[in-house]
Amino acid sequence: MTTTACPAPEELELHCRQIAERARRAAQELATVPGQWRAAAIRAAAVRIRADVAGILAANALDMEAARAAGVGAANLDRLRLDGARVEALAAGLEAVADQPDPVGEVIEERTRPNGLVVRKVRVPLGVVLFIYESRPNVTADAAAVALGSANAIILRGGTDAARSSRRLVECIHGALADTGVPIAAVQLVDTPDRAAVGRLLGMSDCIDVVIPRGGEELVRRVAAEARMPVLKHFTGNCHVYVDAAADLAMALGIVVNAKCQRMGVCNAAESLVVHRAVADRFLPAVAAALAAHGVEIAGDATVCRLVPAAVPASDADYAREYLGPKISAAVVDSLDDAIAHVNRFGSRHTDAIVTADPAAAERFAAGVDTAVVMVNASTRFNDGGELGLGAEIGISTDKLHARGPCGTRELTTSKYVVTGSGQVRS
Amino acid sequence: MTTTACPAPEELELHCRQIAERARRAAQELATVPGQWRAAAIRAAAVRIRADVAGILAANALDMEAARAAGVGAANLDRLRLDGARVEALAAGLEAVADQPDPVGEVIEERTRPNGLVVRKVRVPLGVVLFIYESRPNVTADAAAVALGSANAIILRGGTDAARSSRRLVECIHGALADTGVPIAAVQLVDTPDRAAVGRLLGMSDCIDVVIPRGGEELVRRVAAEARMPVLKHFTGNCHVYVDAAADLAMALGIVVNAKCQRMGVCNAAESLVVHRAVADRFLPAVAAALAAHGVEIAGDATVCRLVPAAVPASDADYAREYLGPKISAAVVDSLDDAIAHVNRFGSRHTDAIVTADPAAAERFAAGVDTAVVMVNASTRFNDGGELGLGAEIGISTDKLHARGPCGTRELTTSKYVVTGSGQVRS
Numbered sequence: 037m038t039t040t041a042c043p044a045p046e047e048l049e050l051h052c053r054q055i056a057e058r059a060r061r062a063a064q065e066l067a068t069v070p071g072q073w074r075a076a077a078i079r080a081a082a083v084r085i086r087a088d089v090a091g092i093l094a095a096n097a098l099d100m101e102a103a104r105a106a107g108v109g110a111a112n113l114d115r116l117r118l119d120g121a122r123v124e125a126l127a128a129g130l131e132a133v134a135d136q137p138d139p140v141g142e143v144i145e146e147r148t149r150p151n152g153l154v155v156r157k158v159r160v161p162l163g164v165v166l167f168i169y170e171s172r173p174n175v176t177a178d179a180a181a182v183a184l185g186s187a188n189a190i191i192l193r194g195g196t197d198a199a200r201s202s203r204r205l206v207e208c209i210h211g212a213l214a215d216t217g218v219p220i221a222a223v224q225l226v227d228t229p230d231r232a233a234v235g236r237l238l239g240m241s242d243c244i245d246v247v248i249p250r251g252g253e254e255l256v257r258r259v260a261a262e263a264r265m266p267v268l269k270h271f272t273g274n275c276h277v278y279v280d281a282a283a284d285l286a287m288a289l290g291i292v293v294n295a296k297c298q299r300m301g302v303c304n305a306a307e308s309l310v311v312h313r314a315v316a317d318r319f320l321p322a323v324a325a326a327l328a329a330h331g332v333e334i335a336g337d338a339t340v341c342r343l344v345p346a347a348v349p350a351s352d353a354d355y356a357r358e359y360l361g362p363k364i365s366a367a368v369v370d371s372l373d374d375a376i377a378h379v380n381r382f383g384s385r386h387t388d389a390i391v392t393a394d395p396a397a398a399e400r401f402a403a404g405v406d407t408a409v410v411m412v413n414a415s416t417r418f419n420d421g422g423e424l425g426l427g428a429e430i431g432i433s434t435d436k437l438h439a440r441g442p443c444g445t446r447e448l449t450t451s452k453y454v455v456t457g458s459g460q461v462r463s
Numbered sequence: 464m465t466t467t468a469c470p471a472p473e474e475l476e477l478h479c480r481q482i483a484e485r486a487r488r489a490a491q492e493l494a495t496v497p498g499q500w501r502a503a504a505i506r507a508a509a510v511r512i513r514a515d516v517a518g519i520l521a522a523n524a525l526d527m528e529a530a531r532a533a534g535v536g537a538a539n540l541d542r543l544r545l546d547g548a549r550v551e552a553l554a555a556g557l558e559a560v561a562d563q564p565d566p567v568g569e570v571i572e573e574r575t576r577p578n579g580l581v582v583r584k585v586r587v588p589l590g591v592v593l594f595i596y597e598s599r600p601n602v603t604a605d606a607a608a609v610a611l612g613s614a615n616a617i618i619l620r621g622g623t624d625a626a627r628s629s630r631r632l633v634e635c636i637h638g639a640l641a642d643t644g645v646p647i648a649a650v651q652l653v654d655t656p657d658r659a660a661v662g663r664l665l666g667m668s669d670c671i672d673v674v675i676p677r678g679g680e681e682l683v684r685r686v687a688a689e690a691r692m693p694v695l696k697h698f699t700g701n702c703h704v705y706v707d708a709a710a711d712l713a714m715a716l717g718i719v720v721n722a723k724c725q726r727m728g729v730c731n732a733a734e735s736l737v738v739h740r741a742v743a744d745r746f747l748p749a750v751a752a753a754l755a756a757h758g759v760e761i762a763g764d765a766t767v768c769r770l771v772p773a774a775v776p777a778s779d780a781d782y783a784r785e786y787l788g789p790k791i792s793a794a795v796v797d798s799l800d801d802a803i804a805h806v807n808r809f810g811s812r813h814t815d816a817i818v819t820a821d822p823a824a825a826e827r828f829a830a831g832v833d834t835a836v837v838m839v840n841a842s843t844r845f846n847d848g849g850e851l852g853l854g855a856e857i858g859i860s861t862d863k864l865h866a867r868g869p870c871g872t873r874e875l876t877t878s879k880y881v882v883t884g885s886g887q888v889r890s
Binding site: 064067068147149153155157162163245246266268284287290291293294295298398402403404406407408409410411412413414415417418419423424425435436437438440441442450451452453454455456457458459460461462463 | 580673693825850878
């Protein structure tokens with residue numbers, strides 16, 4: 037992308053305006069395209085992507101080369117990288133979205149009023165979604181599929197690192213849309229290198245119904261500050277694992293290590309460990325040793341530091357931090373309620389787990405913790421659209437309004453009341 | 464309220480902070496109060512309000528006297544005024560909310576994954592709602608009931624015109640909360656006369672989960688601009704009635720007159736009439752005469768002005784306007800699709816009606832018009848929480864995200880995933 041010149045400001049405005057208006061028109065057309073056609077388009081995209089694996093990998097190799105030359109770090113290179121297995125997983129992800137029930141047209145509520153009015157609340161698409169995200173190419177495909185599955189037009193603005201990979205994937209999707217008679221402009225990629233394009237699009241609330249930023253905290257804050265349309269935020273994951281007095285400690289060890297170490301750079305990785313005092317002296321030395329074997333350092337309170345000599349003292353800032361790397365904060369609490377208070381104080385409302393054999397403790401934790409996803413005796417890493425059965429996700433909302441947790445096709449819909457009468461007037 | 468001095472800025476900040484933190488704590492307590500208790504508290508409030516009708520009417524008389532002295536207009540005086548029948552309707556409204564099914568704890572989705580994880584999406588309260596509204600006292604009671612019915616704590620900031628009436632109603636509600644063991648701070652009234660209080664509260668996103676502004680366009684815009692938490696907007700209603708080629712014209716006449724004239728100053732009153740060319744020459748002169756009998760003037764396009772000599776020419780600004788008084792815009796269209804395009808161009812996504820005997824036309828209009836509530840062969844005036852069977856409403860959302868149309872108890876909830884395993888980790 038570095039070879040393309042940035043357009044003049046008035047050209048950029050025109051370019052973005054055309055994209056937004058094409059999306060609006062596509063959304064209106066999509067509203068009348070049957071769900072089976074949209075599912076067929078998603079399946080056709082999977083077929084085209086499988087057939088074009090060589091072309092996709094070649095485009096990705098160029099992205100990787102440019103990223104290496106630009107000094108991109110190892111973790112981000114891994115996120116950017118595609119191989120045969122990852123392309124296959126991406127195609128299978130599309131098919132999982134196509135397999136989901138069509139949310140559009142679902143009757144959510146229905147009642148007949150005493151005056152004979154029939155009140156129906158039906159599920160309808162949001163309209164036009166602007167999706168701003170960072171460099172993983174598979175996110176391009178997932179987002180397009182989730183939008184098509186919910187009859188929304190989507191405007192994709194991905195990280196420039198993955199520009200060639202994303203463009204190639206979108207070409208496959210466009211081929212599939214053409215094959216199945218679904219409007220091409222349902223999926224548009226904004227591939228001007230001009231970073232001002234995002235700012236222009238964020239002002240076009242007449243054409244765009246919602247913006248979803250997914251990426252670093254700075255990106256999400258910028259979008260939330262500039263957007264003139266509603267924002268569905270995919271914010272940080274300061275995820276906790278609480279090990280209760282009644283925990284099976286072997287299970288707890290497995291869950292903590294998996295939640296922290298299975299993939300450290302992702303939002304549903306554990307960043308903080310909370311341990312009930314009753315089991316602290318048995319559990320903390322063992323979990324510290326297991327984490328140390330993965331190179332993970334602990335920042336803890338006085339009790340943690342006493343039980344784990346290698347631990348460093350933790351400040352409030354440590355407890356609030358999303359490490360995304362080989363460090364975890366740890367605290368010892370005197371009760372379940374203290375654990376809940378700790379999570380509510382420092383957590384980011386993303387994913388919080390309890391390990392306990394006591395169903396009452398699990399229920400109290402699940403009710404008391406203000407978070408999108410509560411895991412009971414399972415790793416935080418399962419907070420994922422695919423893992424929770426949504427097919428795929430466009431993001432994981434940490435907002436409480438509209439959608440909370442992983443967002444699949446249903447979360448990209450709204451409702452409309454259709455009230456049918458026979459001439460009723462209000463007296 | 465004009466006799467009370469405004470507090471110093473630092474006192475105001477402290478006052479607002481205390482309110483917000485009390486609400487946050489109350490919300491946490493409410494989450495554990497059974498739904499039957501909350502319903503009992505709402506019913507007890509209705510009983511206390513009925514018992515205190517003399518006190519409420521006396522407080523309202525003082526509000527009315529002050530409003531008259533301040534030169535408040537007739538329409539707003541009517542909104543402010545209570546009488547025995549209105550107090551009874553208000554108490555009955557509370558009971559209608561108590562009769563609604565408890566939305567809290569409802570399992571919205573449930574599935575078991577191949578790895579044995581049980582995924583449940585459960586309905587939970589939003590937390591703390593800040594409600595900013597204008598002068599109708601019954602709105603105070605409705606909002607408190609909808610919040611209690613959904614286990615949310617609410618901070619009420621009503622118009623100062625209705626301050627004494629609202630305070631008296633909230634005293635009744637507080638008595639009922641005390642009687643039934645529900646936290647008093649679940650319902651708080653901000654009754655400092657200092658207008659800066661709203662600005663302070665709009666900054667307290669750590670304690671307040673959502674703000675709902677309900678009132679004039681200026682109020683809603685100010686809140687949307689200043690709020691640091693999500694906003695659920697109750698915006699203007701530029702409501703349309705489209706009279707189709709296949710309309711029963713007698714039914715259409717009744718609906719247009721009711722939608723426009725039954726109560727002109729409300730958001731669900733019709734503000735624009737769209738007529739299919741095939742019936743324009745029969746319908747327009749008749750409806751113009753009927754509207755003229757209610758003192759309503761028509762601003763129309765060239766065809767309207769030709770068929771209705773008393774009509775004045777309409778500009779785009781006329782078509783976009785919410786009159787809230789004795790004027791209506793009118794346009795003649797060549798097709799159903801042109802009618803849909805007209806509504807989507809000028810409407811405010813609030814309430815739009817079609818009158819037609821053709822089910823296919825009704826279906827196409829319902830799908831094509833981007834609005835919260837579509838009325839088929841019924842007056843726009845039915846867009847109301849009570850009329851649509853929600854018990855009562857805290858407002859009518861013109862947003863597409865989170866909630867659309869009248870907002871009752873269910874619309875003040877969010878969801879939480881609770882995922883239960885037996886030690887599952889991700890591979």
